[in-house]
Amino acid sequence: MSEKPKVAWYWCASCGGCEESFVDLAERLLKVFEAVDIVFCPVAMDFKREDVEKLPDGSITVALINGGIRLKEHEEMVKLLRKKSKIVIAYGACSAWGGIPGLANLYNLDEALERKYLEVPTIENPKEVLPTKKIIVNIPEAKMKAELELPEPLPVLLPLDKVIDVDYYIPGCPPTPDVFWNALQALLSGNLPPKGAIVGASNRSLCDECSLNETKPEKVLVKEFKRPDKAKPEPNKCLLAQGFLCMGPVTRGGCTALCIKGNMPCTGCFGLLDGIVDYGGKAISYFGSILDYSPVEEKEIKKAFDGIPDWIGTIYRYSLAASKLSHKAGIKKPKRIKEVVEI
Amino acid sequence: MSDSKGEFEPKIVVYACNWCTYAATDLAGTSRMSYPPNVRIIRVMCSGRVDPQFVLQAFADGADGVIVAGCHPPADCHYIEGNYKAYRRFELFRKLLETMGIEQERFRLEWISAAEASRWVQVVNEMVAQLKKLGPLKPNLEVRE
Numbered sequence: 001m002s003e004k005p006k007v008a009w010y011w012c013a014s015c016g017g018c019e020e021s022f023v024d025l026a027e028r029l030l031k032v033f034e035a036v037d038i039v040f041c042p043v044a045m046d047f048k049r050e051d052v053e054k055l056p057d058g059s060i061t062v063a064l065i066n067g068g069i070r071l072k073e074h075e076e077m078v079k080l081l082r083k084k085s086k087i088v089i090a091y092g093a094c095s096a097w098g099g100i101p102g103l104a105n106l107y108n109l110d111e112a113l114e115r116k117y118l119e120v121p122t123i124e125n126p127k128e129v130l131p132t133k134k135i136i137v138n139i140p141e142a143k144m145k146a147e148l149e150l151p152e153p154l155p156v157l158l159p160l161d162k163v164i165d166v167d168y169y170i171p172g173c174p175p176t177p178d179v180f181w182n183a184l185q186a187l188l189s190g191n192l193p194p195k196g197a198i199v200g201a202s203n204r205s206l207c208d209e210c211s212l213n214e215t216k217p218e219k220v221l222v223k224e225f226k227r228p229d230k231a232k233p234e235p236n237k238c239l240l241a242q243g244f245l246c247m248g249p250v251t252r253g254g255c256t257a258l259c260i261k262g263n264m265p266c267t268g269c270f271g272l273l274d275g276i277v278d279y280g281g282k283a284i285s286y287f288g289s290i291l292d293y294s295p296v297e298e299k300e301i302k303k304a305f306d307g308i309p310d311w312i313g314t315i316y317r318y319s320l321a322a323s324k325l326s327h328k329a330g331i332k333k334p335k336r337i338k339e340v341v342e343i
Numbered sequence: 344m345s346d347s348k349g350e351f352e353p354k355i356v357v358y359a360c361n362w363c364t365y366a367a368t369d370l371a372g373t374s375r376m377s378y379p380p381n382v383r384i385i386r387v388m389c390s391g392r393v394d395p396q397f398v399l400q401a402f403a404d405g406a407d408g409v410i411v412a413g414c415h416p417p418a419d420c421h422y423i424e425g426n427y428k429a430y431r432r433f434e435l436f437r438k439l440l441e442t443m444g445i446e447q448e449r450f451r452l453e454w455i456s457a458a459e460a461s462r463w464v465q466v467v468n469e470m471v472a473q474l475k476k477l478g479p480l481k482p483n484l485e486v487r488e
């Protein structure tokens with residue numbers, strides 16, 4: 001019997017990027033395999049839920065969970081993993097704050113399903129089939145019926161810590177291999193930070209590790225907000241000082257300012273610094289501070305703010321589901337999900 | 344919250360600037376003006392100190408409405424342009440409320456000088472009446488059948 005720590009990795013509503021970041025550890029991956037036993041990892045290995053159920057409670061050392069909680073199945077699985085694990089880590093922005101899929105919390109699930117299954121131009125669905133709880137498929141050739149139970153969606157997407165107790169968070173969309181590696185080292189060395197901590201990243205803002213910080217003026221004041229798809233940023237000059245809405249000042253560091261190196265403003269995937277309770281609220285506070293108009297110039301202020309396209313996606317790109325309001329008011333439970341459909 | 348007759352009594356959190364609005368609420372008191380008891384006043388040094396996060400926190404903690412109040416622009420602000428900052432922030436904040444499906448009447452940014460006790464009383468009266476019409480915020484933020 002090996003005495004290696006057991007690690008489980010589960011994905012919820014995920015794009016696959018977080019799993020990719022694991023693979024991006026490259027040769028360091030071999031060291032991970034040497035150091036731990038992977039006991040559950042549906043993306044890469046054929047373990048089943050029963051295998052996890054059979055493990056004694058608390059026998060998994062670390063469970064890494066990425067993606068947001070969107071299905072009943074996710075909810076059940078993470079509760080099971082919580083029971084079986086000593087440490088649970090929310091891995092990546094989706095798990096920590098809802099991430100990009102959390103932006104769907106602006107819509108009723110019915111609206112989202114209709115958009116996805118009926119309206120999107122690339123969809124062909126003449127029978128208007130939508131997800132159901134159970135599907136019975138008739139197979140005339142075999143003179144039989146097959147039954148499929150589908151996992152039921154939740155009315156809104158939830159970050160992991162709204163469903164189970166979370167010990168640590170690894171930020172990023174996805175976390176960079178270095179951030180993941182740092183976090184793994186910290187965890188496997190038993191050198192554990194206080195519960196609830198963000199591991200692998202910094203608690204200083206991204207600007208602190210950005211090479212353009214030296215060119216950022218003491219006081220930034222802008223007349224308009226520019227978009228990188230409409231105007232080209234000058235290289236080697238703080239993007240914010242040029243009018244591009246860089247989220248660096250309100251975002252946690254740790255990624256080494258990757259996007260800025262690619263001449264793109266930060267969109268905030270490393271999330272909130274300690275002490276910030278609502279990323280979008282803080283972002284609004286910051287935009288208001290740098291806009292160079294007085295209240296009498298009401299029209300100019302409106303115009304400047306109208307220059308921010310998809311502005312909820314700007315202030316809450318990764319954190320709407322974890323915001324103080326968490327979803328659009330008046331969201332109702334879905335009506336269009338049928339119990340059984342026979343085809 | 345409801346009164347003895349079971350009527351809905353809105354809870355309103357007020358962030359009042361020390362130099363103008365807070366002084367106006369004081370003046371209303373010493374002048375023995377009366378206004379509905381639905382407000383909970385939090386004194387801040389400047390309307391420019393009010394972070395939209397504070398307002399979101401108040402809503403999340405059960406406020407049905409929030410007022411941020413400070414000194415008249417352009418020149419009354421004790422810190423020269425804190426009220427400008429508040430104005431720009433809350434202009435954008437209103438857009439957030441709209442997108443999140445929260446009625447605009449639940450939030451007010453007001454300029455009330457130290458002498459305008461009657462304006463203070465009027466704002467509270469108006470807001471209480473509006474919120475009574477709208478009802479509590481909480482049920483809207485719960486996912487319902």
Ligand code: SF4
Nearest residue numbers: 015017018092094173
């Ligand atoms: S955090 Fe980013 S990379 Fe990870 S699952 Fe979510 S969207 Fe994908």
Ligand code: SF4
Nearest residue numbers: 207210238239246248
């Ligand atoms: S605002 Fe953006 S570009 Fe400027 S220093 Fe901060 S992270 Fe770098």
Ligand code: SF4
Nearest residue numbers: 255259266267268269
């Ligand atoms: S620069 Fe910003 S958006 Fe880009 S990886 Fe870093 S934290 Fe994420």
